[in-house]
Amino acid sequence: MGYERLTRYIIRRLLWMIPVVLGVTFIVMLLLELTPGDPARQLLGHFATEEQIEQAREEMGLNRPLITRYFDYLYGVTKGDLGVSYFTKGNVWDDIMVRFPYTLLIVTISMFIAICTGIPIGVYAATHQYTWKDNASIVASLFCVSMPNFWFALILVNIFAIKLGWVPSLGVETWKGWILPSVALSIGYSATLARQTRSSMLEQIRQDYVTTARAKGQTERVVIYKHALKNALIPIITIVGSVFGASLGGAVIAETIFAIPGLGSYTLSALTSRDYPVVQGSVLYFAVMYSVILLLVDIVYSMVDPRIRSQFVGTKKRSKKEKKQRSEVLSQ
Amino acid sequence: MESNVLLEVKDLKVEYHTDETVVHAVNGVSLTLREGETLGLVGETGAGKTTIARTILGILPKPQGHVTQGEIIFEGRNLLELSEKEMRKIRGGKIAMIFQDPMTALNPIERVGDQITEAIRLHNKISHAEAVLRSMDMLEMVGIPKERYPEFPHQFSGGMKQRVVIAMALACNPKLLLADEPTTALDVTIQAQVLALMRDLTKRLGTSVILITHDLGVVASTCQSVAVAYAGEIVEYGTVYHIFNNPLHPYTKGLFDSLPDLDVSKKRLKPIRGMMPDPTNLPEGCTFCERCDYAMEICARKKPAVYEPEQGHTVRCFLAERRVTDGAFAGSAASEKVL
Amino acid sequence: MKSKKRSRLGETWHRLKKNKAAVIGLVVVIIVLLVAIFAPLLAPYPYDQQDLSNVYAKPSREHLLGTDKFGRDNLSRLIWGSRNSLIMGLGCVALGTLFGITVGSIAGYFGGRVDIVIMRIMDVFSCVPMLLMCVVIAAILGPSIQNAILAIAISTTPSCARLIRANILTVRDKEFVEAAKAIDAKSPHIILRHILPNAIAPTIVATTMNIGNSIISGATLSFIGLGAQPPLAEWGAMLSEGRNYMRQHMELVLYPGICIMITVLAFNLLGDGLRDALDPRLKN
Numbered sequence: 001m002g003y004e005r006l007t008r009y010i011i012r013r014l015l016w017m018i019p020v021v022l023g024v025t026f027i028v029m030l031l032l033e034l035t036p037g038d039p040a041r042q043l044l045g046h047f048a049t050e051e052q053i054e055q056a057r058e059e060m061g062l063n064r065p066l067i068t069r070y071f072d073y074l075y076g077v078t079k080g081d082l083g084v085s086y087f088t089k090g091n092v093w094d095d096i097m098v099r100f101p102y103t104l105l106i107v108t109i110s111m112f113i114a115i116c117t118g119i120p121i122g123v124y125a126a127t128h129q130y131t132w133k134d135n136a137s138i139v140a141s142l143f144c145v146s147m148p149n150f151w152f153a154l155i156l157v158n159i160f161a162i163k164l165g166w167v168p169s170l171g172v173e174t175w176k177g178w179i180l181p182s183v184a185l186s187i188g189y190s191a192t193l194a195r196q197t198r199s200s201m202l203e204q205i206r207q208d209y210v211t212t213a214r215a216k217g218q219t220e221r222v223v224i225y226k227h228a229l230k231n232a233l234i235p236i237i238t239i240v241g242s243v244f245g246a247s248l249g250g251a252v253i254a255e256t257i258f259a260i261p262g263l264g265s266y267t268l269s270a271l272t273s274r275d276y277p278v279v280q281g282s283v284l285y286f287a288v289m290y291s292v293i294l295l296l297v298d299i300v301y302s303m304v305d306p307r308i309r310s311q312f313v314g315t316k317k318r319s320k321k322e323k324k325q326r327s328e329v330l331s332q
Numbered sequence: 333m334e335s336n337v338l339l340e341v342k343d344l345k346v347e348y349h350t351d352e353t354v355v356h357a358v359n360g361v362s363l364t365l366r367e368g369e370t371l372g373l374v375g376e377t378g379a380g381k382t383t384i385a386r387t388i389l390g391i392l393p394k395p396q397g398h399v400t401q402g403e404i405i406f407e408g409r410n411l412l413e414l415s416e417k418e419m420r421k422i423r424g425g426k427i428a429m430i431f432q433d434p435m436t437a438l439n440p441i442e443r444v445g446d447q448i449t450e451a452i453r454l455h456n457k458i459s460h461a462e463a464v465l466r467s468m469d470m471l472e473m474v475g476i477p478k479e480r481y482p483e484f485p486h487q488f489s490g491g492m493k494q495r496v497v498i499a500m501a502l503a504c505n506p507k508l509l510l511a512d513e514p515t516t517a518l519d520v521t522i523q524a525q526v527l528a529l530m531r532d533l534t535k536r537l538g539t540s541v542i543l544i545t546h547d548l549g550v551v552a553s554t555c556q557s558v559a560v561a562y563a564g565e566i567v568e569y570g571t572v573y574h575i576f577n578n579p580l581h582p583y584t585k586g587l588f589d590s591l592p593d594l595d596v597s598k599k600r601l602k603p604i605r606g607m608m609p610d611p612t613n614l615p616e617g618c619t620f621c622e623r624c625d626y627a628m629e630i631c632a633r634k635k636p637a638v639y640e641p642e643q644g645h646t647v648r649c650f651l652a653e654r655r656v657t658d659g660a661f662a663g664s665a666a667s668e669k670v671l
Numbered sequence: 672m673k674s675k676k677r678s679r680l681g682e683t684w685h686r687l688k689k690n691k692a693a694v695i696g697l698v699v700v701i702i703v704l705l706v707a708i709f710a711p712l713l714a715p716y717p718y719d720q721q722d723l724s725n726v727y728a729k730p731s732r733e734h735l736l737g738t739d740k741f742g743r744d745n746l747s748r749l750i751w752g753s754r755n756s757l758i759m760g761l762g763c764v765a766l767g768t769l770f771g772i773t774v775g776s777i778a779g780y781f782g783g784r785v786d787i788v789i790m791r792i793m794d795v796f797s798c799v800p801m802l803l804m805c806v807v808i809a810a811i812l813g814p815s816i817q818n819a820i821l822a823i824a825i826s827t828t829p830s831c832a833r834l835i836r837a838n839i840l841t842v843r844d845k846e847f848v849e850a851a852k853a854i855d856a857k858s859p860h861i862i863l864r865h866i867l868p869n870a871i872a873p874t875i876v877a878t879t880m881n882i883g884n885s886i887i888s889g890a891t892l893s894f895i896g897l898g899a900q901p902p903l904a905e906w907g908a909m910l911s912e913g914r915n916y917m918r919q920h921m922e923l924v925l926y927p928g929i930c931i932m933i934t935v936l937a938f939n940l941l942g943d944g945l946r947d948a949l950d951p952r953l954k955n
Contacts, residue, residue, distance in 0.1 A: 017798075019791075020791065020794045020795050020798050021798055023791075023792075023794075023795035024795055024798060024799055027795065027796075028807065028811075031807075031808065031811045031812070032811055035811050035812055035813065130395060139692075142936060142939055142940065142943075143932070143936060145883075145939065146883060146887075146932050146935040146936035146939055147928075147931075147932050147935075148887045148890055148891060148894075148907070148910075148928065148931055148932075148935075150891060150894055150910070151910060151924070151928035151931065151932075154910070154914060154917060154924050154928075155924070155925075155928070157917070158917055158921055158924070162917065162918055207436060208431055208433055208436040208437045209436060209437055209438055209439045209440070211391060211431065212431065212437050212438070212439075212497070212500075213439070213450075214391050214423070215389060215391055215423055215424060215428065215429045215431075216423065216424035216428075216450065216451045216454060216500070217420045217421065217422070217423035217424035217425055217451075217454045217455060218420075218424075218450070218454060219420065227439055227442075230441060231439070231440065231441055234441070245800050246800055246801065246802070247800075248800040248803070249799075249800030249801055249802030249803045249804075249806075250800075250802060252802060252803055252806060253802070253891060253894070253895065256895060264803075267803070267806075267807075268806065268810075268895065271806065271807065271810035271811065272810065272896075279807070283799060283803070283807060286799055286800060286803055287798045287799045290798055290799060290800055291798050305441065306440070306441055306484045306486070307440060307441075307484070307486045310484070310486070310487070
């Protein structure tokens with residue numbers, strides 16, 4: 001119908017994404033190369049002889065130059081092969097596929113909590129500006145943002161798992177195990193969303209079109225929720241996207257604290273044991289996920305805002321009659 | 333034939349309370365408006381004109397805006413005493429307002445036609461389809477093809493947006509239209525068109541208009557009566573002939589004198605010296621005293637009362653009281669030129 | 672009519688003073704800074720002095736906040752911890768801002784190919800979630816405070832660089848820069864005298880807010896074993912140690928956490944206040 005420009009934009013973004021994302025793997029590989037720590041040595045342990053280590057290095061291909069290794073790796077990636085873990089000898093891609101759903105689930109649940117609490121609080125604060133409720137919510141958000149979320153997690157564990165025993169303190173075998181990690185992860189983002197929503201709403205409320213709506217005789221409720229809020233939520237879409245991305249990072253910590261077998265904890269343990277292929281594969285996967293989320297957010301944003309949508313959607317062809325009408329109208 | 337009085341503002345005083353100070357925006361303003369009449373409310377920025385309009389419509393910013401005194405009698409009722417619910421029925425229905433900047437006056441994510449329909453449905457119990465038809469009629473009335481109903485504001489130029497705003501304001505056939513500098517933000521050529529449109533429509537519909545402007549040319553071409561505002565007061569008030577032929581207040585005279593004159597070659601423009609007084613710290617006597625070339629000793633001490641030298645022409649000025657009989661002020665060259 | 676003649680700095684200070692929350696923030700920040708600087712004088716005991724006969728002691732006159740699992744005085748460790756936590760927070764921000772300003776200035780001022788290449792490299796660093804980037808860099812470089820600071824600085828560079836670059840782009844094309852070029856001023860001179868001063872205000876606000884985040888990032892890295900190493904006292908590392916004994920000795924988790932929270936909150940309040948003071952238009 002008229003989506004060619006949008007499709008071209010998406011394709012262009014995806015093409016740009018590829019070198020950037022792959023650049024990450026190069027940097028990781030470079031860093032791993034430059035810093036001390038020999039995976040072969042780590043693998044074989046303290047008591048291995050030099051010959052054994054050297055042999056292991058040959059087997060793992062660690063003696064080849066960096067560039068060769070890098071392009072081999074890239075070649076593998078294009079075929080969907082991310083290599084094999086140094087330690088488990090399992091396929092990295094398979095491991096990622098098993099673990100990523102856990103990460104995705106915790107991130108999604110906490111984003112859901114953050115959106116459902118943060119945005120309404122922000123709207124409430126904005127509509128009650130100059131009252132104590134607004135000030136209270138600002139202070140509360142600042143508190144939540146200033147608190148390390150892993151500390152908050154520990155406190156939650158102490159109260160709800162240890163003292164009250166309502167939920168387990170570790171692990172996610174039952175559904176109850178998901179509650180604490182999600183809440184802990186969501187607290188900071190909820191506060192951020194509340195603050196951003198509040199300032200976006202305040203920005204909209206003082207716009208002329210809001211006064212126009214009031215001057216039409218519209219009720220205050222409709223003016224705020226139909227006119228101002230809809231406009232205010234548009235920039236919040238972008239914020240939700242970046243918060244989603246940030247929570248991917250925060251998931252690493254949450255998974256470690258709560259012993260969730262997700263991609264974050266996998267990456268962390270691979271880092272400490274210098275399991276190069278796992279580290280590269282996970283980082284690559286995170287990068288792709290993050291970039292895709294940002295792209296999706298941008299697409300939603302441009303679809304929702306009619307000012308931007310008209311740049312992407314719509315036919316160029318107009319009938320002769322339409323063209324004549326347009327030129328008449330525009331010359332007025 | 334004298335038409336009926338539609339709106340009477342009596343001794344209105346409005347303040348804004350901020351964190352630090354109290355701004356005295358309107359200090360004892362009285363106005364009368366008849367049916368079908370167009371009143372020009374002239375003055376510099378900060379004179380209180382917008383505040384007067386917003387007070388009439390009841391959309392002062394909360395919680396800063398406070399009406400401390402006065403009455404606004406519209407169709408026999410004091411608007412200041414009505415409940416919010418009753419005011420909402422009047423807003424957009426009986427009294428409408430259009431604002432200065434058309435670029436931001438429309439909701440950017442709502443279709444233009446729908447915004448007019450919203451206004452119509454707020455004051456008329458008709459179906460959505462019926463309201464849409466009426467909106468399309470309004471669009472045609474302001475010179476926009478009705479096919480453009482589903483378009484968004486960013487697809488219109490500034491002048492066209494202002495037409496939409498006018499359509500929205502007049503959609504429910506209000507008795508009173510408050511127009512706050514409706515053409516100031518537009519190109520000069522578009523200004524003339526929009527003004528002509530407004531004049532035409534309000535005449536057709538019999539709408540009374542309070543036209544806020546700082547442009548005396550606009551006043552001359554569009555208004556029947558004029559109120560000159562300064563520092564929250566109406567310093568001179570009368571028909572357009574009174575004000576242009578016989579301006580009595582030194583400020584009014586100064587406004588005319590500062591207009592550039594194409595026919596006379598002058599080296600420099602003649603602005604009024606000084607600035608308007610600080611509204612948080614108004615002087616005791618006449619508010620114009622400091623800038624006035626004719627200031628007398630009494631001007632700094634006492635506030636001049638409203639004085640009516642001719643029928644329908646009022647002024648607040650001690651000098652005018654003393655000299656109008658001498659005819660010393662009769663006719664300044666600039667004002668005659670404008671007419 | 673009174674008209675106070677104040678310089679821009681004076682105006683900003685005046686507005687800041689009126690914001691009570693910001694003043695509280697400033698006071699707390701100063702207190703924490705002083706505690707960190709004078710830690711050796713203030714702390715009753717060295718941070719690593721063990722007393723295995725007196726582990727998990729309750730608060731007493733000798734140990735105002737009790738002792739930890741090695742008998743080390745909690746209060747002293749908290750005081751010394753302020754030093755390390757602040758070093759991490761301030762160090763990351765200083766280094767990150769330095770990198771960011773340099774990279775952003777070059778990209779913004781020279782534009783063209785230089786700009787594109789630099790920004791693509793920045794994209795590479797920011798296409799991974801920030802915390803993950805920190806963790807990866809810190810883990811690869813090796814666990815220590817310095818490496819953690821470097822890691823966090825590197826991962827905050829892209830956003831700082833973008834901010835500076837955007838500011839420079841808006842200012843670069845303004846007329847007064849053209850005027851400076853017209854009188855043949857040299858490029859670095861233009862950047863320093865004209866462009867940077869205008870970009871300063873938003874940078875100050877962003878930097879102050881970043882300090883809070885960096886302190887938390889530093890504590891996070893230490894918590895997972897990548898930042899401050901034992902026996903160094905650092906609030907995040909103390910949380911990590913306290914975690915294992917949370918059931919019986921929750922206070923070891925509470926104390927360092929509260930310290931972090933108060934410090935970060937103070938910096939955030941100050942940052943908010945600075946933003947409102949530097950440009951009151953942004954407030955309402």
